Amino acid sequence: MTKYKAELKAQIVHEYLSTSQSTYDLSKKYKISERRIAEWVQRYQLSGVDALKKRQHKRTFTTDFKLNVIDYYQTHEESMAEVASRFDILVAQISTWRSQFARDGITALKPHPKGRPSKVKHTKKQVRQLANKSELERLKEELAKKNQELYDTKLERDILKKSLSLFGPSKPERKPK
Numbered sequence: 001m002t003k004y005k006a007e008l009k010a011q012i013v014h015e016y017l018s019t020s021q022s023t024y025d026l027s028k029k030y031k032i033s034e035r036r037i038a039e040w041v042q043r044y045q046l047s048g049v050d051a052l053k054k055r056q057h058k059r060t061f062t063t064d065f066k067l068n069v070i071d072y073y074q075t076h077e078e079s080m081a082e083v084a085s086r087f088d089i090l091v092a093q094i095s096t097w098r099s100q101f102a103r104d105g106i107t108a109l110k111p112h113p114k115g116r117p118s119k120v121k122h123t124k125k126q127v128r129q130l131a132n133k134s135e136l137e138r139l140k141e142e143l144a145k146k147n148q149e150l151y152d153t154k155l156e157r158d159i160l161k162k163s164l165s166l167f168g169p170s171k172p173e174r175k176p177k
Helices: 006-018 023-030 034-047 063-075 080-087 091-109 124-167
Strands: none
Touching: 006 023, 006 034, 023 034, 034 080, 063 080, 063 091, 063 124, 080 091, 091 124
């Protein structure tokens, strides 16, 4: 059961966009938090009316999708809420994926099998296929790590440039006699 129906959300967003009422006024009128109304407006502006509707089924995300979301968040100067509304996911998902990726790498983003492990033995052909897949996954993980290192290095460089422009060089230059 949802707390707010899609029709009410659409009505509030329409009222916000068509009149000059602020989120504060609307929050007092409907007794809904300003933050939630602002989130609805932002989701509506990025994705349309469909973003206000409740989902009927649980979604699963691929490892590549998760990596793309993390990469987009780190390379663009948008807030986590803006990235979440752009990809139509929850803010908490991005935060969780980032911390899992930082802690355990790409393996943490892979879907994990549910239930007990199978007792069936694999054939030699299946073992070879699994080895080939693991090689591909290892290369993807290595590429993701290199991209992260590159991003961190660029960030450090930008910080150093900014500090040099603000504070000047660390040692004063000596004048020749």
